Amino acid sequence: MFTGIIEEIGKVKAIVRHANSIKLSIAVKKILDDIHIGDSICTNGVCLTVTTFDDSSYTADVMPETMNRTNFKDLRINDLVNCERAMPANGRFGGHIVSGHIDGTGVISKMSHDDKAIRVKIETRPDILRYIVEKGSITIDGISLTVTDVSSFDFGVSIIQHTQDETTLTKKKIGDTVNLENDIVGKYIEKFVGNITAQHDEKLLNLLKDNNF
DSSP: BOOOOOOEEEEEEEEOOOOOOOOEEEEESSSTTTTTTTTEEETEEEEEEEEOOOEEEEEEEEEEHHHHHGGGGOTTTTTTTEEOOOOOTSSSSSSOOOOOOOEEEEEEEEEETTEEEEEEEEEOOOHHHHTTTTTOOOEEEEEEEEEEEEEESSEEEEEEEEHHSSGGGSSSSOOOOEEEEOOOOHHHHHHHHHHHHHHHHHHHHHHHHHHHO
């Protein structure tokens, strides 16, 4: 589990491409302090498992499911990525619950200055937008952010100066894709409520049948 509070901006050091997957090497410094093989590192919002590492980078395999769901297919050498180690049990929960399991991608459609903040608009699919609510949480390329507004085709966030400096989001351009992870709480609630409603409807239907309706 992660919090969406980025620890370090890494740089893509190497990409080994296979038919439907890739092996990524990410150059980092800070997060290598206590890294181990098998550790999870959220890389641009994607939970990746460390397979090898040295004193300047870590390597992870990216499987076809992740390639299909994320913007990793567009990664190039020297691209910058947001990195966060898994949350320690005794750590502060500064962001929100982030699993590193990407729902899909969005496209940056607008960026504008609002005093010291930068407002970013992102267009995405209806099945992702359905879980996005104003003042709710969204993870963009691994960054925990608060939704400022949402419409039928896009949503907005406001990026404070610290987040501008410590992440890659405002370094992107209009038309760039970003990885999106919806707030997992909303998805669970919908699933549970849907199951309860379905069970209730079945009982009601059986009751009507039993009484010749």
